[in-house]
Amino acid sequence: MMATAGLKWCAPLVLALGLALPAAQAAPGDILSNQDAAQLLNRMARAPQDVSYQGVYIHQFVDRMEAVRVVHIRDGSFEAERRESLDGSPREYLRQGDQVSLFLPENGQISLDRHHTSKLFPRQLPDQPEQLLxxxxxxxxxxxxxxxxxxxxYDFEPRDKLRFLHRFWIHPESGLTLKAAMFGQKRELMDLQVFSQVQVGGAISRKLLRPAHPLKPVPIEASGVSGGLPDKQLDVRAVPQGFQLLRQVQRPMVVHGKPVTHQLFSDGLVSVSVFIEPYDGKVPLGLADQGPVNLYSRQVGPYLVTVLGEVPAETVQVFAGVYQWKSR
Amino acid sequence: MKEQLSALLDGELAGEDCDAVLRAIGNDPALQTDWQQWHLVGDALKKEHPILSPDFMSRFCERLAAEPIVIAPVVHRRKRDLIRRAIAPVSVAASVAFVSMVGWQAYRGASQQPVAQFAQTAAAAQADSARLRAYLAAHRADNGNVFASQDVMNVSYQDSPTR
Known part of the structure; x- marks a missing residue:
């Protein structure tokens, strides 16, 4: 355990990004103009990359809770972050630039997509965040x-019924997100990530990046869309507004080992995965959920289409309906 | 302990004190519940952005007078617990790594398709449970979210330690 007893919270007044948030001009309760919103989003997206910070945050998901210590250092072109779980089995994450190394309790094989490395709290937004408007x-x-x-x-209010409400607590001097919450349709708390202790800016020793466990480098997968859908008779109509296809890969799934086409869509804030595989007639169809994650399985021609994401039940059903079987 | 939890919530703990409280919370479901509820209450106290219905505070005060803190999510959790109890033996059989897994919950009557029958037979349920976890793991890994949740850490869709 590293020594943090002498740690004091400090919010230096002067930071590289120390301009007032654009929304300071808007009165509380007002909806931000598109221009102000875009400026805020870009600031929120840049801050976790440009600002040095360290602290402990709590992630609460369904009825589980986990505390993570995080250190992020930006010094000119040098950028690195280290994360360490404080609950349960020890896990550790170290990223320098694009290279990620992990320590996991088991020999879990995991690979990461280049585009999605380090979308971990408090880095919640994509590099081009305006799409989420x-x-x-x-x-x-x-x-x-x-x-x-x-x-x-700031509340990120869904423009339709296909998304959940998100709320962000932003440190105005730096633009760093200090707390992020997602609420369900009854405004119940579904997912919460919050710093319980944080230092923003100021001197942060690179010694804090030193790993505590033997880390293994993680292979970074090429990103983007590779290959097509498994069948020309599968027809995909327009997905819900705001969602973009980020990634399409074929991957063997643990259950049957056959290749499954996995498409990943995102609206900038949440993502939806679509899995397409031959339908064996045994898998139960319909809706299921795990806290904020909803899942819907539907048969489309000879295929099973399964949609899941941190979106309302209606959304996974709409997504699944987009896939149609064209008879010749 | 509650005082320390309160101090943590207010960001008044540092260093080893902070670690100790976090560890205690991690090990104690009752403290986890307190933590969650205190966050809800803290949010509700901010009048300019109520996350709960406007009459929440009045109802909350009534209940607070009548009994120890009980807020709506508790009801939700009980329901979930029942389902988890039903699913637990299957999960344990599938993999000891998923003891803390939250069960997938099938809706009833909300679907146009036949509703999923997740517990038809132990074998079918186990296969399906593994399938759902594999989907979730693939989904989360693609979001770079390998660190957030233990079940993801332990699932692999490339090789199959749980088979």
Whole structure:
């Protein structure tokens, strides 16, 4: 365990990005103009990459909770982050630039997509975040203290019923997200990530990046769309507004070992996965959920289409309906 | 312990104190519940952005007067617990790595398709449970979210340690 007893929270007044948030001009309760919203989004997307910070955050998902220590250092062109779980079995994550190394309790084989490395709290947004304005509008809600720092609160309100409400607590001086929550359709808390202790900016020793466990480098998969759908008779109509296809790969699944086509869509904030595989007639069809994750399986011609994501049940059904079987 | 939890919530703990409380929370479901509820209450107290219905605070105060803190999510959790109890033996059989797995919950009557019968036979349920976990793991891995949740860490869709 590294020594953090002498750690003090500090929010230096001068940071590279130390401009006032654009939304400071809007009164609490107002919906941000597109221009202000875009400026806020870009700031939120850049801050976790440009600002040095360290702290401990809590991730609460369904009825599980986990504390993670995170250190991120940006010094000119040098950028590295280290994460270490504080609960349960020890896990560790180290990223320098694009190279990710992991320590996992088991010999879990895992590979990462180049585009999606380090989309971990507090880095919630993609590098080009403006796409999410197609699905959400942003409302400024007021101020609140998080981990000892003043934050500005923003609601990302879905423009349709296909998404959940997201709320972000932003440190105005740096643009760093200090707390992020996702709420269900009854406004129940579904997912919460929050710093309980954080230092933003200031001197952070590179010694804190030193791994505590033997780490293994993680292979980074090529990203993008490779190959097509498994069958020309499978027809895909327009997916819901705001969602873009980020990735399409063929991968063997653990259960039957046969290749499954996996498509990943994102609206900038949440993602939806579509799995297409030959239908064996045994798999149960219909809806299932695990907390904020909804899943829907549907037979399309000789194929099984399974859709899942951190979206309402309606969305996975709409997505599944987009896939049609064209008879010759 | 509650005082320390409160201090943690307010960001007043540092260093080893913080670690100790976090460990304690991790090991104690009751403290986890407190933590979650305190966050909800903290959010609800901010009048300018109520996440709960406007009359939440009045109802909450009534209940607080009547009994120890009980908020709506508890009901939800109980329901989930029942389902988990039904699923647990299957999960354990599938893999000891998933003891803390949250069960997949099938909706009833909300689907146009025949509703999933997840517990037809132990074998079918086990296969399906593995399939759903593999989907979830693939989904999360593609989001770079390998670190967030233990079940993902232990699932691999490339080789098959759970078979």
């Amino acid at each position: 197609a699905g959400y509008q942003i409302r400024q809600l007021g101020r609140e203290r998080v981990a000892g720092l003043e934050t500005e609160i």
